[in-house]
Amino acid sequence: MNIIVCIKQVPETTQVQIDPKTNTLIREGVQSIINPFDMYAIEEGIRIKEKFGGKVTVITMGPPQAECALREAISLGCDEGILLSDRAFAGSDTLATGYTLAMAIKKIKEFDIIICGKQASDGDTAQVGPGISAHLDIPQITYVKKIEEIQDGHATVERMTEEGFEILKTPLPCLITVVKEINEPRIPSLKGMMKAKKAVIATWKALDIEAEEYRIGLKGSPTQVVKIFTPPPRPKGQIFDGTPEESVEKLIGILKNHLI
Amino acid sequence: MGIKIINEKCVGCKICVAVCPFQAITMVDKKAVIDLDKCTLCSACVEACKFNAIEFKREFTKTENIEQYDGVWVFGEQKKGIIQPVVYELLGKGKELAHKLHTQLSCVILGSNIKTKAQELIYRGADNVYVVDAPDLSNFLDEPYTKILVNLIRKYRPEIVLCGATSIGRALISRVAVKLHAGLTADCTGLDIEPQEKILLQTRPAFGGNIMATIITKNHRPQMSTVRHKVMKENEIDTTRQGKIIEESFAPAFFTSRTKILDIVEEVSSTVNLTEADIIVSGGRGMKNPENFAILEELAKALDGAVGASRAAVDSGWMPYSHQVGQTGKTVCPKIYIACGISGQIQHLVGMQSSKTIIAINQDAHAPIFNVANYGIVGDLFQVVPLLTKKFKEKIRK
Numbered sequence: 080m081n082i083i084v085c086i087k088q089v090p091e092t093t094q095v096q097i098d099p100k101t102n103t104l105i106r107e108g109v110q111s112i113i114n115p116f117d118m119y120a121i122e123e124g125i126r127i128k129e130k131f132g133g134k135v136t137v138i139t140m141g142p143p144q145a146e147c148a149l150r151e152a153i154s155l156g157c158d159e160g161i162l163l164s165d166r167a168f169a170g171s172d173t174l175a176t177g178y179t180l181a182m183a184i185k186k187i188k189e190f191d192i193i194i195c196g197k198q199a200s201d202g203d204t205a206q207v208g209p210g211i212s213a214h215l216d217i218p219q220i221t222y223v224k225k226i227e228e229i230q231d232g233h234a235t236v237e238r239m240t241e242e243g244f245e246i247l248k249t250p251l252p253c254l255i256t257v258v259k260e261i262n263e264p265r266i267p268s269l270k271g272m273m274k275a276k277k278a279v280i281a282t283w284k285a286l287d288i289e290a291e292e293y294r295i296g297l298k299g300s301p302t303q304v305v306k307i308f309t310p311p312p313r314p315k316g317q318i319f320d321g322t323p324e325e326s327v328e329k330l331i332g333i334l335k336n337h338l339i
Numbered sequence: 340m341g342i343k344i345i346n347e348k349c350v351g352c353k354i355c356v357a358v359c360p361f362q363a364i365t366m367v368d369k370k371a372v373i374d375l376d377k378c379t380l381c382s383a384c385v386e387a388c389k390f391n392a393i394e395f396k397r398e399f400t401k402t403e404n405i406e407q408y409d410g411v412w413v414f415g416e417q418k419k420g421i422i423q424p425v426v427y428e429l430l431g432k433g434k435e436l437a438h439k440l441h442t443q444l445s446c447v448i449l450g451s452n453i454k455t456k457a458q459e460l461i462y463r464g465a466d467n468v469y470v471v472d473a474p475d476l477s478n479f480l481d482e483p484y485t486k487i488l489v490n491l492i493r494k495y496r497p498e499i500v501l502c503g504a505t506s507i508g509r510a511l512i513s514r515v516a517v518k519l520h521a522g523l524t525a526d527c528t529g530l531d532i533e534p535q536e537k538i539l540l541q542t543r544p545a546f547g548g549n550i551m552a553t554i555i556t557k558n559h560r561p562q563m564s565t566v567r568h569k570v571m572k573e574n575e576i577d578t579t580r581q582g583k584i585i586e587e588s589f590a591p592a593f594f595t596s597r598t599k600i601l602d603i604v605e606e607v608s609s610t611v612n613l614t615e616a617d618i619i620v621s622g623g624r625g626m627k628n629p630e631n632f633a634i635l636e637e638l639a640k641a642l643d644g645a646v647g648a649s650r651a652a653v654d655s656g657w658m659p660y661s662h663q664v665g666q667t668g669k670t671v672c673p674k675i676y677i678a679c680g681i682s683g684q685i686q687h688l689v690g691m692q693s694s695k696t697i698i699a700i701n702q703d704a705h706a707p708i709f710n711v712a713n714y715g716i717v718g719d720l721f722q723v724v725p726l727l728t729k730k731f732k733e734k735i736r737k
Contacts, residue, residue: 090546092685093546093547093549093666093685093689094546094549094685095549095550097550104550115666115667116667172522173523173525174520174521177517178517200546200547201545201546202525202545203525203526203544203545203546203547203670204525204526205513205525206509206513206523206525207513209481209509209510209514209517210513210514210517212514213485213514213518214517216386218481218482218596218597218598219481219510219514220481220598221506221509221510222506222510235601238506239506239661240506240507240603241505241506241612241613241614241615242418242606242612243604243605243606244604244606245478245600245602245603245604246600246601246602246603246604247598247600247601248598248599248601249598249599250597253598258660259660259668291399293399293400294399298399298400299399300522301520301521301556301557301558301559302523302524302554302555302556303554303555304553305540305553305554305555306552306553307550307551307552308551308552309549309550309551310544310548310549310550310551313692313697313710313711313713316697316699316709316711316712316714317713317714317715318704318709318714318715318716318717319714319715319716319717320704320716320717320718323716323719323722323723324726326716326718327726327727327730328730329714330698330714330716331727331730331731331734333696333714334642334675334735335734335735337674337675337695337696338642338735
């Protein structure tokens with residue numbers, strides 16, 4: 080099995096501030112981590128490898144320091160890391176990001192399953208996973224909470240829906256995006272950490288993946304952020320600290336106003 | 340810019356003839372010929388050709404014939420033949436946008452025996468309803484839904500396409516946008532028209548709602564958005580409204596799917612779908628054990644709401660993951676969110692802080708949940724919640 084896991088490095092906290100002068104996000108002093116959902120993608124990739132043999136390749140697009148995220152993934156049990164890093168990728172929206180990752184995957188060539196987290200904790204779009212599969216024209220299954228089996232070139236998986244779940248069967252190669260319920264990520268082993276330290280991370284630029292100039296970075300991004308702002312704070316609330324009877328009485332009045 | 344058939348590569352298989360939305364391709368001497376007067380350079384044939392026999396130099400920096408794109412479209416998501424509530428919200432917003440653009444609002448529905456639903460969509464604001472009715476479309480599948488929606492958008496060229504930010508919507512529209520090389524903005528909570536350039540202003544939360552961003556798509560059409568549930572206001576039903584119902588049919592190739600559905604399992608454990616609920620009663624670590632969730636279920640039932648849970652409660656195994664609200668769970672936006680025994684970690688707040696009214700019940704007066712709550716009760720939830728259920732039943736739902 081050749082497994083590819085796509086990850087993203089994100090700020091550790093979602094409590095980011097806006098610089099009032101430049102109107103951009105203040106990134107200094109904010110630690111970076113692997114997107115929480117991608118930890119489940121990495122774990123699932125490693126589990127598939129442990130069951131069927133093969134190789135897990137982890138890829139990310141980002142600045143040079145995103146290499147740390149790849150090393151962390153290797154410390155958990157991934158075999159290889161590929162960093163897509165080029166000034167030409169800067170300013171990519173989800174369309175350009177999906178294209179870039181898809182071009183890198185085309186260069187890797189051999190793959191049976193691509194695993195992504197459901198969405199990233201900074202952008203929350205959930206668009207890049209399906210975008211990659213659309214560019215590669217392979218089947219996709221989003222919100223996967225369980226892989227039931229992989230057999231005879233097919234995967235049978237459970238896809239979470241608003242009402243419950245669906246059981247779907249798809250031929251390989253395919254792309255899945257995973258939710259938290261799918262597994263419990265492991266912590267790195269000492270051996271894994273040693274391996275990660277020594278691992279050679281390949282860095283690919285736009286030319287290496289034969290990406291068309293007009294489909295990457297700012298030029299390849301139809302969407303454009305024109306304004307960022309902090310949402311107005313919620314108005315100060317009212318606190319009831321009397322007896323339960325008194326508080327409930329007041330709440331009933333509020334519910335009545337809101338519901339009728 | 341241009342498109343042409345490479346005769347040496349064309350085998351005369353006619354696939355391109357079938358996929359062209361404009362009947363611009365015919366066969367002459369067993370080779371495909373493109374009628375350039377009819378061709379809109381939509382590239383459907385280029386993708387469909389298995390022999391790379393169609394050469395197309397595509398402009399990626401701007402959509403061809405951008406000025407011809409007109410109209411606002413809403414994807415009419417259905418499940419089991421029932422139009423999903425978010426569609427009515429989108430029609431409400433879509434009507435307003437169409438009005439500002441002096442154009443029409445259309446809704447497109449894909450399903451099986453779905454035609455009967457078209458009239459209500461007109462009553463809710465649609466001027467046109469495009470219907471694709473086929474047994475193969477009864478349940479959502481990424482591939483046929485993508486192929487059909489992409490074809491219809493290429494054919495009718497709407498300037499705006501809106502879709503609910505549901506699990507179906509987010510998977511489908513992401514794929515559609517790539518095929519169309521269109522700009523897509525996820526999970527919008529605000530939509531408006533920029534008065535000068537008449538482009539769509541899409542406002543959405545990022546970083547779990549701690550930052551808002553306004554996004555535009557200037558040079559590409561359609562401008563596509565998925566829209567969060569419960570944010571836009573739906574239109575009243577107006578049974579005097581008139582509109583057109585347009586039935587569309589497709590060749591069998593459009594209905595094929597590599598992915599097959601083996602089973603659909605519904606797990607509506609207590610009440611209703613969390614993301615569609617008007618009222619959510621949620622419990623956290625303060626619930627102490629799984630049995631205690633019964634009092635929240637009682638309250639939710641009385642209020643006609645749904646039961647949510649914090650990550651702490653889900654990780655302790657007290658509630659299934661499908662109920663989890665927060666960063667690694669669901670983002671919800673109900674009219675009323677009642678947080679019981681939830682301290683209010685940032686990871687929880689990002690999943691519920693856009694709720695209209697937040698009520699917090701917690702013993703700890705310093706719990707961060709009180710910072711976002713409109714109303715807070717400092718007290719023992721095991722006294723407050725059952726009392727609230729009882730009083731509510733007595734006074735309001737007699």
